[in-house]
Amino acid sequence: MRNPDNNILALPILKKKAGERGVAGKEGIGKSRLEALSDGIFAFAMTLLVISLTVPLVPDWEAPALLPGMIADMFPEFLIFSIAFFIIAGYWLAHHRILRSIDFVDDRLIWINLLLLFFIVLIPFTTSISGDYNAVLEAVLLFHINLLCASIALTLIWLYIRNQYANLTNDTEPERRRIQFDTAGRVRALAIPAITIVAIFVSFINPAVSMWCYLFIPILMVAGRKAAQLGRSHD
Template sequence: MTTPTAPEPLLGRPERLVALADGVYAIAITLLAIDIKLPDGLDSAEFHRQLHDLLPQVGAYALSFLVLAAFWRDHHRLFLGVRQVDGLVIRLTLFGLGVAALLPFPTSLIAEYGSEPSAVAIYSAAVAVLGSIQFTLLLVVWKRPWLRVAPLPDREAHAYLADLGATVVAFAATAPLSFLIGSRVVWGWLVLLPVKFAIGRWSGRVSRSDV
């Protein structure tokens, strides 16, 4: 059986790329919370009113924290078995980090203008693009076994792709739907909870069957 040849030159080990991703995700998560604060010198009534007004910002922060944390976790899982990277892996990773670093902006939009369909559409599109990049990166690593210590098992790759695909579909569908049914479409994101739970259960059964 012939050994597949790399279509691009190998550019070294992935440690520096993973370290860069760690830094970008850490900064992006920090920026999510930087504007959550109260003015000084408030009386009791104003304090409670301002605190109530902060709830959308806190909710937007919590949502984006979970989104970024999930993508960071998946990025780490993806690179666990990678021993070499090539130009395509680097380009996709940098593109994804650029979108991740931008996420605090659409987060601020849904925090301040959550009732505006455009704000929901921009946020949804940003998450869908980030998920699509990660999905593509996984495909590349799966289909280029020479990048890994050992080839990624097909069943494991299918589980990862299903998980990422569910995120991409849910957020991509929200963007146009927000103009049709308004900002309440964001409640549709909750469908990801049972879907990801089911994918996780299926993935666990697949892993046990391969042992």
């Protein structure tokens, strides 16, 4: 007779303690391997970004005269590199905050996570293209759409885990382990996709200027945190 607990296609996302049953009634897979894979890919993508910063070779005797100008001309590439680096760092931090709220993952969450990692791996490629051709609409759009897709994938992970938690009763998971969609959390989740959509529209007017839109992300983060603090003080 087949043991239903051997069905690996219906693993739960959570369980309370070892040996207890989770949301779907079966034990889940530990999240450590998923975190290790994700951390490695995030780190690798952040490291690959620097490859897009290359200075043309010039003869040694011409370097003192030409090098300062060439480095100054690299400012657009450096700007896009910086934006991509800190956005990937933001994705990693958000990913860490989401996964620390759970102990176990299921197949669906693994595949959604792999979708996120697919778009993260593409960021160095689209960063390099948009850095080399920052005035070309198609090149810049590729970068914006890449970030938008990564943001959507990360949001799907967040929503999937939140919905799994919604199926749990208060005595199943401690309050401190729950994912709270407070004001700051909502702003963090929506800041990058919202700014990316704005940047896409701006790129049709001026592709190079559209990159500056991402500088508003820290402002939105601070505003969200202040709004959350204000809301708590009124409660």
